[in-house]
Amino acid sequence: MSSANGLIGVDWGTSNLRVMRIAEGGVVLDSRSDPRGAGGLSPNQFRDVLDAVSGDWLNHGLPILVSGMAGARGRWREMAYLPCPAGVADLARAVAGPDDAPHVSIVPGVAVFEDGRLQDVIRGEETQVFGLDAPADAVIVGPGTHSKWIRTAGGRITDFRTFMTGELFAAIRKGTILGADMGEPGVDDEAFAAGVARSLRDPAVTAALFSVRVESLAGRLSAASSADYLSGLLIGAEVAAQADANHRPVVLIGAEALSRRYAAALAQGGFRDVRIADGAAATARGLWRIHEAAYR
16 A cells, blocks of 8 residues: 555544554554553653554555644644644644654644633544534534534634533542542433533532532432432533534534433533534544645
């Protein structure tokens, strides 16, 4: 396979690495994973890790395009954030390689600026957005530790907002009185829906959080169901904060179970066009489309 019709695509997250052999159009021919995420590597370790995981694929002479945290500050090579609005062509013009690996290019992140001041950033999600076969004007939601709500118009990223929902959920469960005896999430859809409803009618989420304890004291919420109620409160707060976009199509990219929870919360919040996409496939297609724009 020549560089004209193939690509080694790399999705380098904070905790994990995924290397893909990608064919024309963004089709994944093969994939390899490794636990050596960018968060645990110094700048001089990235090339050796990538070479080890890529292995024999390097013999094909394929170009290598990396998205994600390899471009973060203190990692392989810091890549500046492009301002919104940003499209595939903007990203393609800004890719650059680390000094120790000229055959590698890294995709920059995207940022929101207001009056010249940095307000929010994404790194990795931009590649997924441009790999989706989604309406040109949509909301792309990436549930997770730091949930991203990304708005597009004309096929470009125009704005986004980050919610620390997953990290806050874990911190509350492990470090507060609300987490005492709390069960695992994913067992009680009704409790989850009740949490969403509470946040939709009461946007003061730090006050609403105490209702986990109140509902328990009142005998309306069991310890086994309290994690689902808490999850509903936090996800419901996200949905409430984005209510002005409920006329737009929404595309969810993330773990299937979590995406389905978000879809349920979005439906409660009045969003009528909600779709779930394959995040891994979107990353591969996004890398291919950036590669096409940069090198052809």
